[in-house]
Amino acid sequence: MSLNRPIRVLIAKPGLDGHDRGAKVIARALRDAGMEVVYTGLRQTPEMIADAALQEDVDVVGLSILSGAHLALVPRVRELLNANGMGDLALIVGGIIPEDDKPALLAAGVQAIFTPGANTEDIARTIHEIVDGKAAPA
Amino acid sequence: MSLAQRLLNGDRRALARLLTYVENEHPDGEAALSDLFGHTGRAHIIGVTGAPGAGKSTLVTALAKALRAMGKTIAILAVDPTSPFTGGAILGDRIRMVDLTNDPGVFIRSMATRGSLGGLSRASRDAVRLFDAAGYAIVLIETVGAGQSEVEIARIAQTVLVVEAPGMGDDIQAIKAGILEIADVLVVNKADRPGVDTTVRALKLMLELGHPALRANIDSHHGRMVAVTPQPEAPNGNSAFWLPPIVQTTATTGGGIEPLIAAIERHHAYLRESGTLATLESRQINTELHERLRELLLRRLLDALPPHAIEDAVARIQRRETTPHEQIAQLVDAEQQPRL
Ligand SMILES: Nc1nc2c(ncn2[C@@H]2O[C@H](COP(=O)(O)OP(=O)(O)OP(=O)(O)O)[C@@H](O)[C@H]2O)c(=O)[nH]1
Ligand SMILES: [Mg+2]
Numbered sequence: 001m002s003l004n005r006p007i008r009v010l011i012a013k014p015g016l017d018g019h020d021r022g023a024k025v026i027a028r029a030l031r032d033a034g035m036e037v038v039y040t041g042l043r044q045t046p047e048m049i050a051d052a053a054l055q056e057d058v059d060v061v062g063l064s065i066l067s068g069a070h071l072a073l074v075p076r077v078r079e080l081l082n083a084n085g086m087g088d089l090a091l092i093v094g095g096i097i098p099e100d101d102k103p104a105l106l107a108a109g110v111q112a113i114f115t116p117g118a119n120t121e122d123i124a125r126t127i128h129e130i131v132d133g134k135a136a137p138a
Numbered sequence: 139m140s141l142a143q144r145l146l147n148g149d150r151r152a153l154a155r156l157l158t159y160v161e162n163e164h165p166d167g168e169a170a171l172s173d174l175f176g177h178t179g180r181a182h183i184i185g186v187t188g189a190p191g192a193g194k195s196t197l198v199t200a201l202a203k204a205l206r207a208m209g210k211t212i213a214i215l216a217v218d219p220t221s222p223f224t225g226g227a228i229l230g231d232r233i234r235m236v237d238l239t240n241d242p243g244v245f246i247r248s249m250a251t252r253g254s255l256g257g258l259s260r261a262s263r264d265a266v267r268l269f270d271a272a273g274y275a276i277v278l279i280e281t282v283g284a285g286q287s288e289v290e291i292a293r294i295a296q297t298v299l300v301v302e303a304p305g306m307g308d309d310i311q312a313i314k315a316g317i318l319e320i321a322d323v324l325v326v327n328k329a330d331r332p333g334v335d336t337t338v339r340a341l342k343l344m345l346e347l348g349h350p351a352l353r354a355n356i357d358s359h360h361g362r363m364v365a366v367t368p369q370p371e372a373p374n375g376n377s378a379f380w381l382p383p384i385v386q387t388t389a390t391t392g393g394g395i396e397p398l399i400a401a402i403e404r405h406h407a408y409l410r411e412s413g414t415l416a417t418l419e420s421r422q423i424n425t426e427l428h429e430r431l432r433e434l435l436l437r438r439l440l441d442a443l444p445p446h447a448i449e450d451a452v453a454r455i456q457r458r459e460t461t462p463h464e465q466i467a468q469l470v471d472a473e474q475q476p477r478l
Contacts, residue, residue: 006226006250006252027228030226035226036226036229037229038248040232041233041236051240052232052239052246085151
């Protein structure tokens, strides 16, 4: 690891669906991978997520979306993060994301997408790579 | 413009970044604290501690909402333990605080204890200073009352709320030793639950048995306040003249929050009017200097020792070739050799 401090991740659950079991599993897995995970709970608006990310000064925001509203929610979160001066903060998305929608999300400034069944160790490794890549001297 | 200057101008992103710097012991954090120190000393610093699940986050949220309605700005530092096995942490207090997001008069920061032995990280003290300098009128620090952290909260906060809830073990043994010494206000939360009276009674009994202020009151029922015993050094600087009130709350509905705020304000007024506030601060600074000196000197010693000096000493002690005492003396001597 090229950072001498824990990676800070915010896990948020935007949208109206009421299941956060998946988000909690990820939160625990990232904790077990040595990260500090700010967990914000259910039914967050993009505004709430961006405000929490700003206050917490996290390295990564992870959105868990099962509702199908990802094409509306994700670009909005990215936009608000950028407006907060957090353009270089990594955004990752997990949930039920159809293959066809992935290019649009990646184009909207998402660094990684994980669909159900993704290995939690892969998620942790990807986050490390994203953050460490950025922390490396230019 | 420097981050410190931006913080003074109300830039939340600068505050957030400086919080990260002090947490990571980044040199820019220390530099900013030097610039900002003259702007500290204004906030009312309130610690909220108690057993896991007692309702601390919900209570902090209810308090913050009511204080916001009174026009006060609020910063919240929510401290959760780092896993000793993985170094990671789940910081989940914000779940209860959603009602406070997107209010520019509220700033919430979650913090893990990281390596800090007692639980409250050293960084939390500096984080509070940043909030203070940023102009927040009230800083609320939530910390789980397990191990040492509830005693540590008294080294940072001016007013300490100890939160109990019914049914969490109401016998006197279960109410942890040490908790009364640091409590300025005792909160019995979840007052909507059965068993509140039992908890209140148990706390009252504890107070009657042990609290110095009550001893003074008992002696003063002819109208004269007499402190009968010289006061032990209570960590929160409480003198004989503050008896922690017991306030019942239902944090989920906001019940009892007004009386709680009144109790907090009474305590703050007591601190100011009795001169205890200054005594408390000087004691807290004294403790901080000792802690930091101890840490610095230890680090210096360890850095100066030859590699494996500690491991070698351990092995020799284990083989009974020497004693811990002798080894300590040698290690300190080794460090004091002039380095060529
Ligand atoms: N019935 C009732 N439940 C409450 C009250 N206050 C909090 N709770 C509930 O108690 C549970 C724990 O509340 P939290 O505020 O998370 O407690 P906490 O002390 O911050 O917990 P940790 O940070 O995990 O130690 C939640 O389900 C709350 O809804 C109350 O006044 N009455
Ligand atoms: Mg809590």
